[in-house]
Amino acid sequence: MSVSIPEGLLDEWELVAGDERWHGTRSLVLPVTTRQGRAAALKIALPDDESEHEHIALQRWQGNGAVLLLRADPSRRALLLERLDRDDLVDVWDLEACEIVGSLYGRLHVPPMPQLRDQSSYVARWVGALQRDAATVPVPRRLVDQAIGLARDLCREPASAVLHGDLHYENVLCGERDGDPQWLAIDPKPTNGDPHYELEPMLRNRFEEYLLPGAVGSVRDGIRRRFHALVDAAGFDESRARDWAVVRSVLNAHWAHEEAVRTGRRPTADEREHVTACITIAKAVQD
Template sequence: MTAAVEVPEGLREQAELGPNWAAWLERLPALTTDLLADWQLSVDGEPMHGFCALVIPVRTPAGRACVLKVHLPDEESEHEHLALQRWHGNGTVQLLRADPHRFAMLLERLHEDDLEDLWDVEACEIVAGLYSRIHVPALPQLRTLTSYVDRWTTALAGLPRSAPVPRRLVEQAVSLGRDFVADPASVGTMIHTDLHYENVLAGDREPWLVIDPKPVSGDPHYEPAPMLWNRWDEIVDSGNVREGVRRRFHTLIDAAGLDEDRARDWVVVRMVHNALWAVEDAERAGRGLDADERDWITQCIAVAKAVQD
């Protein structure tokens, strides 16, 4: 018999994010208990979580150390199992079993260490090396990057002039976004889209393995931005934001052999989209931007400017 699973406080708090979150969190203990029973897994450690998934260390009946990952049902993670299945553990965590209807996966257990504690430039080199492993021809089931960028570009074109984002940058991102949508090279490669320091864990088979893809059929040049905006305090503390961002950017593109202009244009587009979503979140909540959102928008603008001259 498996004991009831306790959902960590940090994940339970996400119930504030809306009724679909609250409903899923309500179901989660029973859902997890069912999965443990159905897959004959025993709990083997404290539950972990990220933003939208519960991750429980478990063992199979044969004693293999794995984790059970149960994700909030959403579009972004719908194809996570397909990507992991396609990669077959080549540069990524191995998928052992999946139940797409319950957004559940049994994964090879990796170590706790991620790329947070490495020198950021070294982490960028490691991640650049992983790009070439995961950037394979896209599976036909995946949504296209351009279908999203088309939608976000339209939203961006309607951003109120009062939004605290320089107009020139908004116009640049709209124009670049339209060019990318029209460009056949913007689709066709399976990309991760959320590949940052915490989504690479130490392994036994290989030193570092990728976890947590939000796969789409896209362009490898879309990938670097999260390596620039994460671990931001260090960039600020270094006293030279422009240099700190550019060092990471050039390390990534040089080590991965990406085209500099194309990678830079995607960084600009992604950072302005991030700013747009902060404005939209506040609008949806019927309030002005809070301090965190203002700081985040300022950071997005700083990254977009730093990669340009």
């Protein structure tokens, strides 16, 4: 990954950077201090589709449920953010984390914005690719057909909210509001869509914890507990949330398959495990 600080930006924005560099998967983040002495974080992202609209959602949220944006230069993919605590939700008990994230959705899911793309335009494209590979993707045909049918129905409806688009355990950090600690979302890849779309990464990430010896009940139970914690905290419609979880799980399994085909090799052990996890989620939410 080759993200670097744009030439002259630190001087232009009057920022003093320390030695630390926090690499995300698609970005470079460094702690900085502003001229006024405020602790901030400078994020430089790869210039791709995903980072194109990050500043638009952050500007709209104004720090409500999300990190506060202090300054942005979209052409250089540079964002100056309030500095948050680096502890994320990865070390928080999974069900508690699901409750926290479930209660964040309502604050982030503001009315759709004309500057953002529709999530359904992406989903329609992904579903087209899934349909093309329906016979070869290593997912039971019944699930593939079900996902295609559900996606078609879900995508017919107009978008009702701004979605964060990547709300998982690592993208929620602790900050402060009115003197109290508060969990806040970072790193949006915003689109307009159906709020129920948002939930699936919370079921898939930290999948290995469902399998730990200390886990209570089966993998299926663990998935269903998280699903219900999210649905309840968000006040979601259970059946819509389930439909999106099925669609997204099957699409995720397909991507792993596509990647192996694209690079002309057999799926790796990790990819096979990932596909199995996706199938398990799609089944568990429907039991």
